[in-house]
Amino acid sequence: MIYLTTPIYYPNDRPHIGTAYTTVVADATARYWRLVGEEVYALTGTDEHGLKIALAAESHGMTPQEWVDHIVTGFHEAWDLLDLSFDDFIRTTEARHRDTVRDVLQRMHDNGDTYLSRYEGLYCVSCEAYYTESELIDGNCPQHGKPVQIHAEENWFFRLSRYAQPLLDHIAANPDFIIPETRRNEVVGFLEQGLDDISMSRASLTWGVPLPWDESQVAYVWFDALINYVSAAGYSDDPARFARQWPAWAHLVGKDILRFHAVYWPAMLMSAGIPLPRQIAAHGWLLVGGEKMSKSNATQILPEELVAVFGVDGYRYHFLRDVSFGPDSGFSWEGMVERFNADLANDLGNLANRTLNIAESYRQGQVPAVADHSAPEEQVLVAAAAGALEAMAGFGEFRSKNALEGVWRLFGAANAFLEATAPWHLAKDPAAATRLDQVLNAALEALRVGAILISPAMPGTAARLWSMLGLPGAPDEGPLAETGVFGVFPASTVIKGEPLFPRLET
Ligand code: MSP
Numbered sequence: 001m002i003y004l005t006t007p008i009y010y011p012n013d014r015p016h017i018g019t020a021y022t023t024v025v026a027d028a029t030a031r032y033w034r035l036v037g038e039e040v041y042a043l044t045g046t047d048e049h050g051l052k053i054a055l056a057a058e059s060h061g062m063t064p065q066e067w068v069d070h071i072v073t074g075f076h077e078a079w080d081l082l083d084l085s086f087d088d089f090i091r092t093t094e095a096r097h098r099d100t101v102r103d104v105l106q107r108m109h110d111n112g113d114t115y116l117s118r119y120e121g122l123y124c125v126s127c128e129a130y131y132t133e134s135e136l137i138d139g140n141c142p143q144h145g146k147p148v149q150i151h152a153e154e155n156w157f158f159r160l161s162r163y164a165q166p167l168l169d170h171i172a173a174n175p176d177f178i179i180p181e182t183r184r185n186e187v188v189g190f191l192e193q194g195l196d197d198i199s200m201s202r203a204s205l206t207w208g209v210p211l212p213w214d215e216s217q218v219a220y221v222w223f224d225a226l227i228n229y230v231s232a233a234g235y236s237d238d239p240a241r242f243a244r245q246w247p248a249w250a251h252l253v254g255k256d257i258l259r260f261h262a263v264y265w266p267a268m269l270m271s272a273g274i275p276l277p278r279q280i281a282a283h284g285w286l287l288v289g290g291e292k293m294s295k296s297n298a299t300q301i302l303p304e305e306l307v308a309v310f311g312v313d314g315y316r317y318h319f320l321r322d323v324s325f326g327p328d329s330g331f332s333w334e335g336m337v338e339r340f341n342a343d344l345a346n347d348l349g350n351l352a353n354r355t356l357n358i359a360e361s362y363r364q365g366q367v368p369a370v371a372d373h374s375a376p377e378e379q380v381l382v383a384a385a386a387g388a389l390e391a392m393a394g395f396g397e398f399r400s401k402n403a404l405e406g407v408w409r410l411f412g413a414a415n416a417f418l419e420a421t422a423p424w425h426l427a428k429d430p431a432a433a434t435r436l437d438q439v440l441n442a443a444l445e446a447l448r449v450g451a452i453l454i455s456p457a458m459p460g461t462a463a464r465l466w467s468m469l470g471l472p473g474a475p476d477e478g479p480l481a482e483t484g485v486f487g488v489f490p491a492s493t494v495i496k497g498e499p500l501f502p503r504l505e506t
Contacts, residue, residue: 045092049093114159119199356495369488
């Protein structure tokens, strides 16, 4: 089973294109694995406890629960707008999660990994994280540039220090545990310095999950949030499903929360005697004007602003095709318009338009079956389709850019094929009727295969193209290894319809 997770987002505002980025990548990955016949469980959700949310609620004159109930609807709306196909949405205020937090923390406690001690340290509420003096930049949080608070309380501590060596051993034995490699090296460097124990509870806060052995304290929000991944797999309420679903196939995260996922979380799991996830995959940031796009520096862009211009699939295509998974990536409207016009309006849009036009103009939409595609021009298309099918593996490994490049080589080959075979000339010559059928059939077959291959990235467009081609069922219905292979287009009635992607003005 492919159990794939996104981070659970802080419901302090509507999701922006940075938080949507991980979520769209996760959705395309999930759709790909479903397409190749794997059982998939894709999870997203919201991280609803902690000081940051308690303060956000207070500033809006609501209780924390009222606040999160209000904000979470914006997440559902945004994810629906982006056509995301998650199997589950977990909220950390749900009973299934609170029970699991208590169960897991109790096991860590029973294993002798907790102790009570006085904590004094520097805390950034926006990160919900501690910093040492030396990590601060001009006395401010290195991520947010905001002042940190001094926290001093009697807290429960987790013996994180015990786990530095076991984690190093695990990473050495499982080179793909953290990807990409640069991030793995970063974590290894951090572990090699040794780990300090860490405070895992709060005495001064009530908005959280009380520790089962000391109800006067609630779990520190990260010790609550990370556990969502096992809660949603049924750790406390569905052991049979948990046995099938866990360990997770991959946790997708942004680089800013890598340490929590690649150090704290596996240490917590080791302590509780739960197997570790297969992989932590960390991506970079979307930058606007060279800086991490965020609400706090007023560079925030909301998905709905882009969807209004590019449509949902124009949106999805951009982030899956233009952003490499791993490094930071600058976002620009100009770049997005250019890519839209070149790839969607021209390459794919024109191919569909021209091919369906030919079918309507010269064959009244009735596509004749042909015997095979053995002519040399068609063989080029067959090879391009095979290459595209191979490139599809990229979707399963967070390399959607490569996958889509492969698919676009097929569209490029199909456009070149139309130029070379010039069906509009063939149509004028009654003696070339059979050749015209051959050419038309091959071009339609390129579109049929293309519709299947774009479906993880652009499910709506794939379905629309499919119905224009007059095909029964849905493009993502069959096993990719068979349906994605270039064959003979079945006799059908095609309908030209509206252009898929009308060109945008720059
Ligand atoms: N609640 C925690 C995660 C807990 S997971 C057990 C959290 N939430 S968050 O809402 O602040 O951020 C969630 C994710 O959004 C992070 O992976 C972060 O990297 C990502 N992004 C936030 N801004 C981003 C960009 N500008 N670009 C890309 N991703 C960014 O952290």
